[in-house]
Amino acid sequence: MTxxxxxxxxxxxxxxxxxxxxxxxxxVPPVQAHPVTAPVLA
Incomplete structure (x- = not known):
């Protein structure tokens, strides 16, 4: 079960x-480099 x-x-x-x-x-638009850093920048 575990x-x-x-x-x-x-x-x-x-x-x-x-x-x-x-x-x-x-x-995310292609101008912003990385999908991981984009939410941090936005």
Missing amino acids: RFASQSLAAFAAVLMMAVSMHAIVT
């Missing part, structure tokens, strides 16, 4: 991070 829960949580975290990074890449 293994299944940890795998589910890891998969959910990976999907969530992928969705956030894709959203940042799509919404």
